[in-house]
Structure formats: C-alpha cells, structure tokens
Amino acid sequence: MTPPASPSVRPAPAGEPRxxxxxxxxxxxxxxxxxxxxxYGVSMSSTVVIxxxxxxSGQLGTVLTVVFASAAMTSVGLGRAADRLSSRVQxxxxxxGSAAALTVGAVASTLGALYAAAVLAGVTQAISNPTTNRIIRTAVPADRRIGWIGVKQSGVQVSQLVAGLFFPAAALALxxxxxxxxxxxxxxxLWAAAVAAAPPLPGSSGARAAARDAAARGGVDRAGSTRAPLPPTVWFFAAIAFLTGLGMQATNTYLPLFAVESLGLSLVAGGAAAAASGVIGVFSRIWWGRRMSAGHRPTTLLAGIAVGALAGVGVFLAADLAHVPALLWAGAAVHGLTVLGANVVINAGLMxxxxxxHLGRATGVNAMGMYAGFAxxxxxxxxxxxxxxxxxxxxAAVGAGYALALVxxxxxRRHTDRAAAGSTG
Structure with missing residues (x-):
C-alpha cells in the first residue's frame, strides 16, 4: 500500500484540514x-496462565468476557467524551491504560486480580475507535479517510501478530x-510517541462551543449532549458488530487452545496460527477499506464477509471432526480474510x-455492540x-452468530433502499 503523503510545506487552504x-x-x-x-497476551499464553x-479453560475465557463487558459498559460514555476531550488526553x-492493565496482569496471582486488569484493558479499548475515528474525520481529507480507516483498523491484527509471535515463546521461556x-x-x-504526534484537536472548550451552537438550534440538553436521535443505520451496524464480534473474539481467544486440545499441536504452533490470521487480517482490512473507497455498498461487503465467515467455521469443524491439523491454517486464513474486516466496513459506513x-457518540454505540459481542x-x-x-x-454457536449477522x-440493505426510495420519491 502506498503510504500517505507527508504534509506539504504549503499551508492548507482555510477551512480544509492540513x-x-x-x-x-x-x-x-x-x-x-x-x-x-x-x-491476546492472555489468550496466546493460555496454558501458562491456566x-x-x-x-x-472456561474460567480463562471469562477474563476476556470481563475485558469486553467493561468496554461495552463504558463505550457510549467514552464515545461522548471523544467529542469533547483533546486528542492527547484520549x-x-x-x-x-493499556500499560497499567498489562502491569496489573503481570503480577496477578488470582483470577480476581486478573479480572481487575481486564477491567482496565476494557476501558482503554472502549475509547480507541471513537478517538481514532474523530481524528480521521477532523484531520484527514475526505478522499483519504476510508483508506486510513482500513489501515488503522488493521492495528488490531498487527497486535494479534505481535502477540502470537511473542507471548507463547516468552511465557514458556520466561x-x-x-x-x-x-x-x-x-x-x-508508544504512549510517549503518541502524545508527541497527536494532532491538536479541540478540547473541552471546543466542545462547549459546539454545544452552544447546537443549543441555538434547540438540540442540546443541560449536559451538553445532543438530543437528536441517531439514525437507524447506526443501530443496524451495532447489531452486525455484535454478531460478528461474538464469533470473531470467540475464535481469537480459543484458537491457540483449540490447536492444543483438539488437534494435538503445541501452544507455539497454535499461537503461530493465530498470528498468521492476524497477518492476513492486516491486509484484509486494508483490502476491504479499498473496496469501500471504490464505491461498493457496505451491505454488499458485509454480506460477503458473513458468508465467508460461515465457511471458515466449517473449516474449523472439519479440522476437528476429521482430525486434520493442516486445516487449522486454512481456517485461520479464512477467518483473517473475512470477519476480521467487518469493523473496517462498519466504521467507514458510520462515517x-x-x-x-455526532461521530463519537455513534461510534460509541457501535463499539458497545461490538464489545458486547466480544464479551x-x-x-x-x-x-x-x-x-x-x-x-x-x-x-456451531459461532456459525449461528454469523448467520444472524447475514440476516x-x-x-x-432493505432499510437503506427504502430510505433512498423515499428521499427521491
């Protein structure tokens, strides 16, 4: 992928983002x-943590449930905060928050202590999509936004790759x-680097000015949050995010343990399969973003993702039932190619x-659905x-979730077609 151009020395025209x-x-x-x-650290180090x-194994899964329950419960509030706080604070x-969660998790000697780290990790993840979406919407020219969404969403898969290669070997050795x-x-x-590079977006003073403008239009309550309801499309996207997120995170969490317990592979091999899925997911998310940039409808792309994800579940089941470990890699590849790209399409559709x-609030609602599915x-x-x-x-339950996502x-799609027909009629 061609990297975005560096800023020009010529100042941007007034009213346009640099x-x-x-x-x-x-x-x-x-x-x-x-x-x-x-x-990913907890998942990739599963046997060591157990x-x-x-x-x-089931109790270990509850750690990830706590992470995403924490994220789901704080997503809407943090989404609103993303419309108010400066980028450096966010x-x-x-x-x-991530550094704190990993530190608390490192010294945890009981499941309860690991839950405390999980709560911190959930809060940090809840604000990541609203923050990054707001920065892209504010600082990136319109013709480059979808491409940037594809790249930034692939950060999750970069994390999966790094964790898959690092944690199993490091946990077993150290x-x-x-x-x-x-x-x-x-x-x-990374925290120091991010604070240095974050753009100077408006902080609370900018938010108050926006609130006063909206209040003049009659759409803000005393707390400064808009009363205007979000469009139904946001709630459809949140439902799709919930259903795809359910299967995505169930697979991400248990893929290394599935490789060990069901297919007789080592934890390192299971982590490598998860890492391979993450590598494919990086390029997959960029590719799905480019499909959006090329003008494809979000519903067309999401339907293809759901059907492909169902096929991936079939491959995992075949690997288990026929005891063919090689199929683990095929299933991981299909997983990376399909469902890992769903959030790119959803976030681009929201934008x-x-x-x-209202983007922070809408992203917060979508994140609530996604993290509820992750939980x-x-x-x-x-x-x-x-x-x-x-x-x-x-x-089988994961496959049922993907089938409902397709519905x-x-x-x-029917809702958007009707809305478009009504606006032209």
Missing part, C-alpha cells in the same frame, strides 16, 4: 493495537510475569451516515467447551 503524515497514521494504528495486547492461576487513556511486563514497557514507549459532531463470544465458547469437552458446539445485513 494533509496528515505517515507518523499520525502509525499512531492511529498503534492506538487500535495497544489495547488488545492484554487480550497453570499459574489453577483455573479451567491517547493517554488508551496507551497509559514466565507470564516477564512477558506481560515487557508488553507493558512497549505500551509506555458516511453520521455528521461529524459474549469467549464466554459462550468457554462454557460450551467445559460442558462438552471439545470446541465443536462452540464453533441483519439484509435487513439493513
């Missing part, structure tokens, strides 16, 4: 990837504490559907694994 450089794009990518380092804490929440503290140090270094002053996925997969002794019923996409 052309951003590659440094900002890398900061946004890191902002999306640093929060999930805790999640032995350290003396818990079951970057400090993201990177500083222990969970050393591995997690090393990741915390990386988050702290088109919602005015700039339910590992919980459902873990409970079904403990109840049945394998992952087959869990993957939601088709309903959204």
């Amino acid at each position: 052309a951003p450089g590659t440094a900002l794009l890398l900061v946004l990518l890191a902002a999306m990837g640093v929060g999930p380092l805790f999640n 032995d350290r804490l003396g818990v079951t 970057m400090s929440i993201i990177f500083g 222990g969970w504490t050393a591995a997690s503290l090393a990741a915390a140090g990386l988050a702290a270094v 088109d559907a919602v005015p700039a002053e 339910c996925g590992p919980l459902v997969m873990g409970l079904l694994r403990d109840a049945t002794g394998d992952f087959r019923l869990g993957f 939601a996409v088709l309903l959204l």
Whole structure:
C-alpha cells in the first residue's frame, strides 16, 4: 500500500484540514493495537496462565468476557467524551491504560486480580475507535479517510501478530510475569510517541462551543449532549458488530487452545496460527477499506464477509471432526480474510451516515455492540467447551452468530433502499 503523503510545506487552504503524515497514521494504528495486547497476551499464553492461576479453560475465557463487558459498559460514555476531550488526553487513556492493565496482569496471582486488569484493558479499548475515528474525520481529507480507516483498523491484527509471535515463546521461556511486563514497557514507549504526534484537536472548550451552537438550534440538553436521535443505520451496524464480534473474539481467544486440545499441536504452533490470521487480517482490512473507497455498498461487503465467515467455521469443524491439523491454517486464513474486516466496513459506513459532531457518540454505540459481542463470544465458547469437552458446539454457536449477522445485513440493505426510495420519491 502506498503510504500517505507527508504534509506539504504549503499551508492548507482555510477551512480544509492540513494533509496528515505517515507518523499520525502509525499512531492511529498503534492506538487500535495497544489495547488488545492484554487480550491476546492472555489468550496466546493460555496454558501458562491456566497453570499459574489453577483455573479451567472456561474460567480463562471469562477474563476476556470481563475485558469486553467493561468496554461495552463504558463505550457510549467514552464515545461522548471523544467529542469533547483533546486528542492527547484520549491517547493517554488508551496507551497509559493499556500499560497499567498489562502491569496489573503481570503480577496477578488470582483470577480476581486478573479480572481487575481486564477491567482496565476494557476501558482503554472502549475509547480507541471513537478517538481514532474523530481524528480521521477532523484531520484527514475526505478522499483519504476510508483508506486510513482500513489501515488503522488493521492495528488490531498487527497486535494479534505481535502477540502470537511473542507471548507463547516468552511465557514458556520466561514466565507470564516477564512477558506481560515487557508488553507493558512497549505500551509506555508508544504512549510517549503518541502524545508527541497527536494532532491538536479541540478540547473541552471546543466542545462547549459546539454545544452552544447546537443549543441555538434547540438540540442540546443541560449536559451538553445532543438530543437528536441517531439514525437507524447506526443501530443496524451495532447489531452486525455484535454478531460478528461474538464469533470473531470467540475464535481469537480459543484458537491457540483449540490447536492444543483438539488437534494435538503445541501452544507455539497454535499461537503461530493465530498470528498468521492476524497477518492476513492486516491486509484484509486494508483490502476491504479499498473496496469501500471504490464505491461498493457496505451491505454488499458485509454480506460477503458473513458468508465467508460461515465457511471458515466449517473449516474449523472439519479440522476437528476429521482430525486434520493442516486445516487449522486454512481456517485461520479464512477467518483473517473475512470477519476480521467487518469493523473496517462498519466504521467507514458510520462515517458516511453520521455528521461529524455526532461521530463519537455513534461510534460509541457501535463499539458497545461490538464489545458486547466480544464479551459474549469467549464466554459462550468457554462454557460450551467445559460442558462438552471439545470446541465443536462452540464453533456451531459461532456459525449461528454469523448467520444472524447475514440476516441483519439484509435487513439493513432493505432499510437503506427504502430510505433512498423515499428521499427521491
């Protein structure tokens, strides 16, 4: 992919955002990837963490449930905050919170202590999409925004790649504490870089000015938040994010353990499969973003993603039922190619559907749906694994979620077609 051009020495015309450089794009990518380092660290080090804490596979899955329940419960409030706080404050929440979560997790000796780290990790991830979407909407020219969304969303998969290559080997060789503290140090270094590169977006004073303008139009309550309801499209996207997120995170969380318990592979091999999925996901998210830039409808792309994700579930089940470990890699590839790209399409669709002053709130609602799905996925997969002794019923539940996501996409398409017909009629 051709990197975005560096800012020109010629000042931008009045009223247009100054052309951003590659440094900002890398900061946004890191902002999306640093929060999930805790999640992936726990997942990729699963057998080490299970032995350290003396818990079951299902109980380990509840750690990820706590992460995403925390994110879901704080997403709407933090989405509103993203419309008010300066970018540097928001970057400090993201990177500083991630470093804190990894540090607390490193010294945790009980499941309850790991839950505390999970709560911190959830808060940092809840604000990452609203923050990065707001920066892109404000600082990036319109013709480059979708491409930037594709790149910054791939930060999650970059995190998956790094964690898949680092955590299994480091946890086995050095222990969970050393591995997690090393990741915390990386988050702290990235924090300093992010604060230095963050654009000077309006802080609370800018938000108050926007609130006064909106109040003059009769649309703000005493707290300064808009009363105007979000369009139905936002809620459709949130439902799709929930259903795809459920399957995505269930698979991400348990893929290494599935490789060990069901296919007889090593934890390092399972982590490598997850890392391979992350590598493919990086390019997949950029590719899905380019499809959006080329003018394809979000519903068309999301329907293809849902169908492909169902095929990936079929590959994982075939690997288990036929005991063909090689199919693990094919399933990981399909997973990376399909469902890992859903958030790019959803976020790009939101940016088109919602005015700039409501984007943080709309992204927060969408993030609430996504993180609720992320919370339910590992919980459902873990409970079904403990109840049945394998992952087959869990993957069947993931497939059901993808099928429902396809139904939601088709309903959204019908809604947008009717809205378009009504506006022209």
